Amino acid sequence: MDDISPIRAKSGTNQEGTSAHNRRVMIEALRLNGALSRADLARATQLTKQAVSNIIEDLESDGLVIALEAVRKGRGQPSTPYRLVPEGAFAIGLQIDRHLTRAVAVDLVGSVLARAEANLPFDEPSKGVEVILGLVGGVRRELSQMSAQSEERLVGLGVAMPGPFGLKNSDDKWMMPAWQKFPLLETLAEGTGLNVSLQNDAAACATAERIVGAAHGVDHAVCLYVGYGIGAGLILNGELYSGGYGNAGEIGMALLSPAGPGSTPLEHRASLASLYQHLGLNPADDDIYQQMNGLVAAEDPKIIAWIDGAAHDLRWSVHLIETIFDPQTVILTSGAPEALARRLVEAMHPLLPSIADRPERNLPRLQLGTTDPWSIALGAAAAPISRAFDPLFSAILKTRSRGA
Amino acid sequence: MDDISPIRAKSGTNQEGTSAHNRRVMIEALRLNGALSRADLARATQLTKQAVSNIIEDLESDGLVIALEAVRKGRGQPSTPYRLVPEGAFAIGLQIDRHLTRAVAVDLVGSVLARAEANLPFDEPSKGVEVILGLVGGVRRELSQMSAQSEERLVGLGVAMPGPFGLKNSDDKWMMPAWQKFPLLETLAEGTGLNVSLQNDAAACATAERIVGAAHGVDHAVCLYVGYGIGAGLILNGELYSGGYGNAGEIGMALLSPAGPGSTPLEHRASLASLYQHLGLNPADDDIYQQMNGLVAAEDPKIIAWIDGAAHDLRWSVHLIETIFDPQTVILTSGAPEALARRLVEAMHPLLPSIADRPERNLPRLQLGTTDPWSIALGAAAAPISRAFDPLFSAILKTRSRGA
DNA sequence: CTAATTAAGTCAAGCGAATTGACTTAATAG
DNA sequence: CTATTAAGTCAATTCGCTTGACTTAATTAG
Numbered sequence: 001m002d003d004i005s006p007i008r009a010k011s012g013t014n015q016e017g018t019s020a021h022n023r024r025v026m027i028e029a030l031r032l033n034g035a036l037s038r039a040d041l042a043r044a045t046q047l048t049k050q051a052v053s054n055i056i057e058d059l060e061s062d063g064l065v066i067a068l069e070a071v072r073k074g075r076g077q078p079s080t081p082y083r084l085v086p087e088g089a090f091a092i093g094l095q096i097d098r099h100l101t102r103a104v105a106v107d108l109v110g111s112v113l114a115r116a117e118a119n120l121p122f123d124e125p126s127k128g129v130e131v132i133l134g135l136v137g138g139v140r141r142e143l144s145q146m147s148a149q150s151e152e153r154l155v156g157l158g159v160a161m162p163g164p165f166g167l168k169n170s171d172d173k174w175m176m177p178a179w180q181k182f183p184l185l186e187t188l189a190e191g192t193g194l195n196v197s198l199q200n201d202a203a204a205c206a207t208a209e210r211i212v213g214a215a216h217g218v219d220h221a222v223c224l225y226v227g228y229g230i231g232a233g234l235i236l237n238g239e240l241y242s243g244g245y246g247n248a249g250e251i252g253m254a255l256l257s258p259a260g261p262g263s264t265p266l267e268h269r270a271s272l273a274s275l276y277q278h279l280g281l282n283p284a285d286d287d288i289y290q291q292m293n294g295l296v297a298a299e300d301p302k303i304i305a306w307i308d309g310a311a312h313d314l315r316w317s318v319h320l321i322e323t324i325f326d327p328q329t330v331i332l333t334s335g336a337p338e339a340l341a342r343r344l345v346e347a348m349h350p351l352l353p354s355i356a357d358r359p360e361r362n363l364p365r366l367q368l369g370t371t372d373p374w375s376i377a378l379g380a381a382a383a384p385i386s387r388a389f390d391p392l393f394s395a396i397l398k399t400r401s402r403g404a
Numbered sequence: 405m406d407d408i409s410p411i412r413a414k415s416g417t418n419q420e421g422t423s424a425h426n427r428r429v430m431i432e433a434l435r436l437n438g439a440l441s442r443a444d445l446a447r448a449t450q451l452t453k454q455a456v457s458n459i460i461e462d463l464e465s466d467g468l469v470i471a472l473e474a475v476r477k478g479r480g481q482p483s484t485p486y487r488l489v490p491e492g493a494f495a496i497g498l499q500i501d502r503h504l505t506r507a508v509a510v511d512l513v514g515s516v517l518a519r520a521e522a523n524l525p526f527d528e529p530s531k532g533v534e535v536i537l538g539l540v541g542g543v544r545r546e547l548s549q550m551s552a553q554s555e556e557r558l559v560g561l562g563v564a565m566p567g568p569f570g571l572k573n574s575d576d577k578w579m580m581p582a583w584q585k586f587p588l589l590e591t592l593a594e595g596t597g598l599n600v601s602l603q604n605d606a607a608a609c610a611t612a613e614r615i616v617g618a619a620h621g622v623d624h625a626v627c628l629y630v631g632y633g634i635g636a637g638l639i640l641n642g643e644l645y646s647g648g649y650g651n652a653g654e655i656g657m658a659l660l661s662p663a664g665p666g667s668t669p670l671e672h673r674a675s676l677a678s679l680y681q682h683l684g685l686n687p688a689d690d691d692i693y694q695q696m697n698g699l700v701a702a703e704d705p706k707i708i709a710w711i712d713g714a715a716h717d718l719r720w721s722v723h724l725i726e727t728i729f730d731p732q733t734v735i736l737t738s739g740a741p742e743a744l745a746r747r748l749v750e751a752m753h754p755l756l757p758s759i760a761d762r763p764e765r766n767l768p769r770l771q772l773g774t775t776d777p778w779s780i781a782l783g784a785a786a787a788p789i790s791r792a793f794d795p796l797f798s799a800i801l802k803t804r805s806r807g808a
Numbered sequence: 809c810t811a812a813t814t815a816a817g818t819c820a821a822g823c824g825a826a827t828t829g830a831c832t833t834a835a836t837a838g
Numbered sequence: 839c840t841a842t843t844a845a846g847t848c849a850a851t852t853c854g855c856t857t858g859a860c861t862t863a864a865t866t867a868g
Contacts, residue, residue, distance in 0.1 A: 007440065008621055009433035009448035010795050012426040012455070014826050015419070015854050021800070022416040022854090029413035036411065039816055044413035046802040049817065051416070051855050075865040076815025164730075164759045217412055220648030232728070237797075241640055243730030244624035247759045254727045255756065257661055258720030316662030323658040324636070324728060326568075326647030352659065355568045355651050391414050393641075393797040396425070398450040418855050419825055426825090443845055453846065455826050474834095480844025481834045 010397065017396035019055075022047060024391035026055055027064065030084050031109070032217045035068055037079035056082060063149075064088035064108070084108055087147050089388065090154050092136055092194065093381025095201070096161040096179070098122055098228060099284045103135040104374060105143040105150075106381040108389070110211040114142035115374060125182035133191045140192075156195040156384025157188060160376050162229055163200030164247040197383050201225060201376050202249050203240055205333045205369070206233020207386065208379030210240075213331070214369045220327045223369060224317065226310075226334040226344070227376075228283065230271045232321065239392060240383075256313060266317065270310035272336055278306045289373070293337040307340070311347035318348065318366055322356035330356075333369035341371045414801065421800035423459075426451060428795040430459055431468065434488050435513070436621045439472055441483035460486060467553075468492035468512070488512055491551050493792065494558050496540055496598065497785025499605070499778075500565040500583070502526055502632060503688045507539040508778060509547040509554075510785040512793070514615040518546035519778060529586035537595045544596075560599040560788025561592060564780050566633055567604030568651040601787050605629060605780050606653050607644055609737045609773070610637020611790065612783030614644075617735070618773050624731045627773060628721065630714075630748070631739040631780075632687065634675045636725065643796060644787075660717060670721065674714040676740055682710045693777070697741040711744070715751035722752065722770055726760035734760075737773035745775045 025045050030036060036044070042052040059065040059082075066085050070078040086107040095102045099122060105114040116135045121127050136157065143150045161179065189196045199207070206223035209215040215223065215235055223233035232249040234241040242248050252267030268274055276283045279302055281291060295303040318330050332348075334341040345368045351357075356365050372378075386392075429449050434440060440448070446456040463469040463486075470489050474482040490511040499506040503526060509518040520539045525531050540561065547554045565583065593600045603611070610627035613619040619627065619639055627637040636653040638645040646652050656671030672678055680687045683706055685695060699707045722734050736752075738745040749772045755761075760769050776782075790796075 007433065007444055007448040008436045009445070010429045012429050012449040012451040012826090013422050013800075014451075014455075015422065015852085016826095017425075018417050018419065018422050019854060021421075025414045025416050029411065032412045037816075040411055041413070044411040045416040047416040047418075048856055050819090050857085051418075053817070054854080070816095070863095072864065074815085075813065075863095077817070077861090077863045079816055167759060167762055236640060236645055244732040245730050245759075245762070247730040249728065250730070250759055251727055253759060254724055255720065258717050313662050316659065320658055320724065321728075323655055324653065324725075326649050326651040326654070328648040355571060355649075355654055355657060358571055358649070396417075396800060416855095419823085420855095423825060441845075452827055454828085454848090457846070458825080474845095476835065478844080479834095479836045479842065481832090481846070483845055 012398055013396045014398065017398065021391055021396045022051065022055055023059065024389055024395060026052070026059060027084065027389045028391050030065060030082065035081035035083040037081050039079055040081075062088070063153075086111060087149070088153065089385060090143060090147070090150050091381040091384040092139060092154065092157045092192075093204075093377040093379065093383075094132065094136065094157060094159045094188075095204070095377040095380055096120065096128075096132065096159065096184075097201070097376075098162070101128070101132055101135060102374060102377045103132070103139045104377040104381055105139040106378060106385070108385065110208075110378065110382055110385070112374065112378055113146055114139040115377070116142075123178045125179050125184065128179075129182075129184070129187050129191070132188070136188075136192055154194065155388040156197060157192055158204070158380035158383035159185070159188065159196060159198045160201050160204035160380035161198070162227075163202075163231065164250045164253070165198070165200070166245060166247075195384065197387065198246075199240070199242065199380070199383055200231055200247070200250065201227055201229075202231025203233040203242060204376045204379030204383070206235055206331075206379065207240060207382045208375040209233075209331055209333065209369050210235055211382040211385070212378070213375075214329070214367055215331060218328050218363070220325070221329050221331060222321045222325055222327045223331045223333055224314070224321070225376075226271060226314075226332065226336065226341070228271060228273050228335070229267050233379075234325070235327075236325070239390075240386075251317065254317075266313060270313045270317070272334075274310070275303070275306050275336075279303065289337060292340055296337065296339045296343060303340075307343050307347050311344055314344065315348045315352055319352040319354050322354040322365070326355060329363040330366050331369040332366060333375065334371050335373050335376075336371065338368075338371040342368055416802055417800045418802065421802065425795055425800045426455065426459055427463065428793055428799060430456070430463060431488065431793045432795055434469060434486060439485035439487040441485050443483055444485075466492070467557075490515060491553070492557065493789060494547060494551070494554050495785040495788040496543060496558065496561045496596075497608075497781040497783065497787075498536065498540065498561060498563045498592075499608070499781040499784055500524065500532075500536065500563065500588075501605070501780075502566070505532070505536055505539060506778060506781040507536070507543045508781040508785055509543040510782060510789070512789065514612075514782065514786055514789070516778065516782055517550055518543040519781070520546075527582045529583050529588065532583075533586075533588070533591050533595070536592070540592075540596055558598060559792040560601060561596055562608070562784035562787035563589070563592065563600060563602045564605050564608035564784035565602070566631075567606075567635065568654045568657070569602070569604070570649060570651075599788065601791065602650075603644070603646065603784065603787055604635055604651070604654065605631055605633075606635025606637040607646060608637070608780045608783030608787070610639055610735075610783065611644060611786045612779040613637075613735055613737065613773050614639055615786040615789070616782070617737075617779075618733070618771055619735060622732050622767065624729070625733050625735060626725045626729055626731045627735045627737055628718070628725070629737050629739075629780075630675060630718075630745070632675060632677050633671050637783075638729070639731075640729070643794075644790075655721065658721075670717060674717045674721070676738075678714070679707070679710050679740075683707065693741060696744055700741065700743045700747060707744075711747050711751050715748055718748065719752045719756055723756040723758050726758040726769070730759060733767040734770050735773040736770060737779065738775050739777055739780075740775065742772075742775040746772060 202225035606629035
């Protein structure tokens, strides 16, 4: 089952790896800077003009970049800027949550082109998969009507669902136990014919912030996601970090004090689930979002009390995150209505002192990220895009040929 | 001062990057597996036999690897294993602490070949640098008597000192304020002619555990260092993570509860400084180590009380670390005598439940790492070795040519 | 208006590191 | 003794980046 040889080693690389890396570097540069000429790219990437020219030519013929009008800027031959072609690649993203599932189709630059949602049977994964495959099929058809080449340009299916994954069987009903055991990825891969990847919802949120949000181009950011549960998506050295077993950032289970097993996990105090409980709301209600919005607008004392309590714990979470990661910024995202999230961020100020409290900052210590309920699905879809086009260490390595 | 162009992009690569990466992969494979034949290396790294042969030939002529006796193992031509040559490279490591400074010289495989220590004037960096340069010169001379080529094979000087670095000027006397302002790296670079790099002491401890300790070959490990202060060295994806501004892992400043600025930082409860204070010991005493050892051996009630208190907080720190990083293992290292550290680890059990509490673990959740007081200096020295020989993403990138 | 300058981008040859496939060497199994 | 298996070499090839000269097209100086 495992490798025959117990030899531990990283994989080597060759010119293919070089070329793949350089292509990815170009794409990232265009993503971060909008439009660049070949000369700009050569300077930025340290490659020669000629190498850049060849790569750009390739990318152009692959339909990933396109030339804009030449621009005159001072002396010398005018330069021809290039930009990414959004229709150069597509991915499907899937958010699977407790009572709900959403699918989106996005393009190379992270625009959402199609979306669909449905209710999900909480404890019946095999039925749920039918629903999910239906949604995926739907956005996929919609996508193919927008672009003739969508199918061959589809790089994968990214799935986001609440973690943690792969623990001992737990009956904690917050954790969707039935889904934890179900061979979801295999089933989806077979049902769609796509490459399938999995991340937890907080990681997906971070991925979303990275492709189109506040973490765009930021190499060290932590994305606090306050959803039904709470988690942190970690962007370290420009890549999503998922830990030794894929569960990094699952801070919902962090105990709030050293007092032992009896102490409360963060998730029970600062999550929408705790809010619903506090307010006596039913998360399965269709108008839960409007209910929350209304309560915030009305400055309902109970919701204000919850905000203060949650802010108290979140303020400290930010302190810990800053102390541990020393990130450039912390981004709070939420599935709650924007007004609520904004109140929460305001209530978290003033922040606790920490090493992040330094003079020459250029990003805020804490900022409000997206509150779009679709951003998890977007982040899910962004993962395959990132894997296919971002400059990653793993992308230069030779891939292990499928051994028998 | 800064880049002229505001274009953000990663650097590209070329055949030099490929070659550098492959060399590093070979070296790492030999480091992790002891001795491997060319055929083994080819299988492990996915390179062709021929490529491996060429690289090994190069490494051999560079004096970094050497052939062992051919071994017969079943059918086929006997294989010739290669191993690293310890004398293939050297580095100097420097620990600068509050009252003390240590220098070591290590070789390619992390063996300490020379060591020296001296007292350090706490608040007079300019005098201190004289002392430090003296120590470095000493181990360097000692080294050159052991190996004729030591000078040209010296890859750098690694410095470890208590962080955090680069904050607002603080008068916290735990933080060696005078040293924070002093242009230490520049002075040392000039004084030694070596490449100088800096990390905090916990990071150095993690680096040490990685090259010769419990984290050898482990890609996701967190090293808790209980020294005068307390910190965490983070090994993520096989590389040391140092955060956006170099201060990741400085958990000594983490507040122990969400109760606000008045709450206690971890460092004030679980660090040797807190122990000294608790016991009324003077950390500048020469026999402080023996004093602690004696108290532990005598089961002194005050030290037992401290152990229980510190273990309480450390247990929770491990819980948080596991919840946030999902590492393969947590390693506790300390500058305290081994008996004390062992008692501390024992007192931390049973550990708090966390996502690390999974069935199919192959490493312990918490293990005792080194308690050798010289390991910080060793880790400091290991940093330049790692930078020069480990397969790092940054090592494949083209280096920016020095612009005017 | 002309010439000099500056910068973008191309052309064609060259280079270097991994690949390929045949070959050699040297052991064991039968 | 022969077939088989595996390590390792040889020589030619490939592929992507580099090099340096060249072309194109703009602005600036006189």
